[in-house]
Amino acid sequence: MAHRTYVVVLLLLAALAGCETQGAERAAQEEAEARPRAASAVEGAMCKEHGVLEALCTKCNPRLVPVFQAKGDWCKEHGFPESICPLCHPERGGKPAADVTSDGAPADGTKVKLRTRDTARLAGIVTEKAVERQGGGGIPVTARIVYDALKVAEINARAAGVVRRLHVDVGAEVEKGAPLAIIDSADVGADRSRLASALSRLKIAEENLRREEQLEKEGVSSRRSVLAAQQELDAARAERASFAASLAVVGASAGGSGGYTLTTPLAGVVTQRKATVGRLVGVEETLFEVVDVSSMWAELDVPETDLPAVALKQPVVLEVDGLKGRELKGEITYVAPAIDPATRTAKARVPLANPDGALRANMFGRARILAPSRAAVMVPRAAVQRARTVKLVFVRLAEDQFEARRVEIGATEGNLVEVTKGVRPGEEVATEGSFLLKTETLKESIGAGCCGEE
Template identity: 30%
Template sequence: MRFAGIRTGQIERRALGGGVAIPAEVQFEPSSTAQVGPLVPGRITRVAVVLGQRVARNELLGVVASSDVSSARARLGQARARLAAAEATLRRQRALSTEGIGAQRAVIEAEALVAELRAEVEGTQRQLALFGSGTAGELQLRSPIEGVVVAVQAALGETASADRAVFVVTDPTRVWVRGDVPELEIAHVQVGSAAIVRLHAFPDLALTGAIVYVAPALDERTRSLPIRVSLTRPDARLRSGLFGSVEIVGGVPDERVLVVPIDAVAMVEGQPTVFVPVGGTSTFRPQAIELGRRGGGFYELRSGLAEGAALAVSGAFTLKSALQSGELGEAD
């Protein structure tokens, strides 16, 4: 089948500016997510938020009734009562000692008891503060960060355990982009290098940033080097799990390499492929190629075609569709 309107060009050499393009994924920063749950088991008596709700720092998420909190409050009340009695005894012993009636040893013993009971009261108060308790027997679960509720794993009357989060809150503005640099390209990568992030979901969006982390070792399975890119101005549309690419700016700007236009490349069964003219510019066949760096609208061409070879520089996806439907290569 012949295809009209598809432009052709030739493989040529260009300077890519030393850039490296790698696959990437948007991820939430670990510190941007809070797992909120009780420190002791209890029964959920209130759910104050819904999925997707924006919450402020320290905003109430829910309430859990716990017998452990009730016990701690009871211990606090008892300790306070014993402390009050011990302080009264200490005052009396000091008065008697001053008048020469009581023994100094009794004063010392009373002081020791008061100190012990004060420590017990303070320790129980700290425990209750750590629990985040509200009224008697209740734990108030509050958000430690400002963000959006992304998980509510609670129902009224359900038992909440100390080892499971009841609410998950995330700050969606705090994201980074993770990339994996091929082994042959790691010489182009360093902390501080400028980067441009593009996402499959938003092809017209180009986000600038910089590399903030380079792993100390290659991933043994993929033979690639993990990196993280911090964005200068994260877009509100970013979501954890979005895929795209990171173009790392750097390298040798004057190096001239064989290139192929980005628009000329289609993925066919996982292999980068271009289409070369056969017997004229309106009949094409697929040609698998190996790509390298990306920059300025071009990929570096590492193998598959020689300099000067002709190829389709537009309509790659039209030709791919024809190939998949069995139309490519058929005569009119």
């Protein structure tokens, strides 16, 4: 794996000992003398014979050998500094890699070379193996709680009129069919009058039909007169049914004045009220909103790259910001067929029971879509260090050498965290003492032999 590498020396052992050897002091002096040439070597000429920067070529400049050996940057096999060895790292072209990237964090692959094999123990560095788990922490996504759209009622006026009385306000819990407001409506009054006329007409038509049928039996009336009476009765019945249906739509009874009672079609909580006493309202505007909050939906934002691993009935575990320590479980019932062009995510829906009303619309949280067929690499939380805006894990390459890996973090599971890239199963990662390794890779600490904070 081709990574940019900059080898640094952790001088913890020297700090613990309290002093450096005279040989190390001489090496440091030689390093200081050689530094001007080494600094200009990045842009200097290459040694055509050995394939490294001419100013850093230990073959042509043997007196640089103890300098790199003192730093622990030395390839015994080939006689070059390990960081620029053209045989061990041909991808570097015989040039040292930069110590940090433009984001101010160590480059992926930065190595920390300890002074001795015993330094890790003295510094308290502990390692644990990264493990692979089927399903692992799942696919991490963001979530937002919304109302169950099947249990939301937006209630408008059934007929234009003036609000005469209010029965509820926002926050009221109502049963199905409960009254919300009384509205006076000229249209309802007119329909009541028409219905009363239709009822009178129907009564007369029924009596007329009975009379014509009796006269026909006595031979006084003709069959044609009976049929005409029957036709009038049918028309009266249709007229009555039409006006009765019109009143039923607005929830008004046949008797009474020109007002009607606006009721709720479902049980729930009144979440909006736009009606006020004396206000003239039309049929097009919403006056009340009633929501049954006994169940809610969680809308998940699934990244485009993770969609192939998401399917219906897939289990989901959620944690909501406002409900710390509470874990919610559900299944995916819907995955949107379209992707948001701005966020490159698709919506997925998870119904959630809400018997105690703790879930509220527009709460935010995090969810894990469990994917049994998906393998995840898990490391201890303590292994993950933040350097500037980057997350790092230090992988042990040898007893005296660690490598910084830039990682991306997924879901958490107890004291483990999913690493979506950067670490392979079975690799040993530093847990306790990883902070010391991090500080040694920061730009201001390189070569200083200290473990200062950022």
